[in-house]
Amino acid sequence: MEIRKLGLAQCAFAVMAILVSSLYAQGPSNASQRPGPKVSVAGHTYTQQELFQHNVGTPEDQNTQFPPHKIIGNVYYVGTASLASFLIVTPQGNILINSTYERDVPVIQKSVEQLGFKFSDIKVLLGSHAHADHMEGDALVKQLTGAQVMATAEDVPLLEQMKPAGKAHPIDKALHDGDQVTLGGTTLVAHLTPGHTPGCTTWTLKAQDGGKTYDVMIIGSLGVNPGMKLVNNVANPQIVEEFTRAFQVSRSLPCDVPLGSHPGMYNMKEKYAKLQAGASNPYIDPAGCKTELDIDEAMFHAVLEQQQAALSTASPVINPPAKATTSGATVSGGPASAPAAGGRQSALIAKGKERFQAYKCYDCHGENGEGTPDAPDLTHSKLTAEQVSKFLVKPSADAQNKGMPDVPADSPDHQPLVAYVMSLRGK
């Protein structure tokens, strides 16, 4: 799609006050436990961790109904206190954007019904991006409503791994950048704004209210979550280009009413309070469209700079991760040259430990596999060696998105890493 207003966006960004704190620029290990860099935009200061928390909310926020209400025209809020879900009402049935966590689907249903609509009138289900807090409930919503589930093609591989209680993720139609979804006279346009996930999508639509037409923009997400790797991201080497594109696209979209996949992205609580007080519609906030983009773009640059700085001061990696030979053959000693079984196992573990460091697994899992806020404790993992092996070949959607590398089964590093991970038990 065409990218307009680019020069203007860059100007706006250049004059923005950005304060990058060097307080947290320590060594490369435990990177994910730090609060991350700080940015100040429009009078507010956030660390990376604070901005993330501001959006995702507490577990209670995630599961608590927010009063359902009309936002503008035929657009209604039906989500929880920190996970946004929008209902677009048309004469030919309704569109739901974001099923959120599966456990929140009953909350959404209750909100839809409290507004006087039927849950079963949902004909189309769309999503912001392939993270569980936005799209895990798709299978249940489809089961309850029969809605057609549409998802952006680039997010389909992640969605296919999202299987609450083993339920396959329904995908009736794959969408592409610029695709339109029309129902009962309302047209939503999908804008690919990748980076946060490869298929992260910003939806736009026009809402009619009080005889006027307003451009509504539902930001997919432009956030760099703690633990996300912008530098040396093996699973997604294009991540910096993707985010850069997402900012350019987002700034080019017409916007009177900014909304987002988390209500914190558009200050819903404050706006809802004003709405209750009878003010003119507080959701009409063209300036707010820019504020969220400014905050996210400043944070993106701050995190990128910090990760680049950490890389240049990092102690050299012992060996770059070995690549599997192209023939597919693995290099290992045959039985004749192998030492006794016990010795062979400890040699495998020692090699695995060295590979664990070479791959910087400790960035997320901690120095001794004890875990960080971004990745689980491997010393208390319940996975069998076979499951660990499968996980390394194909890490979960969550792990891949945070930047966990995959280690193919035919890589000479695979078996040593499995052996080392298993040896961490109970440490």
Ligand code: HEC
């Ligand atoms: C950029 C962060 C990151 C890096 C680097 C990383 N991981 Fe992970 N890893 C994760 C996350 C996040 C999860 C949890 C995913 C989930 O629960 O779906 C995870 C899960 C795991 C699990 C499954 C644990 C369980 O009990 O479910 C194993 C095993 C694992 N990682 C091993 C490794 C190894 C070995 C490396 C290095 C080759 C590594 N990880 C590097 C983020 C990372």
Ligand SMILES: [Zn+2]
């Ligand atoms: Zn997300």
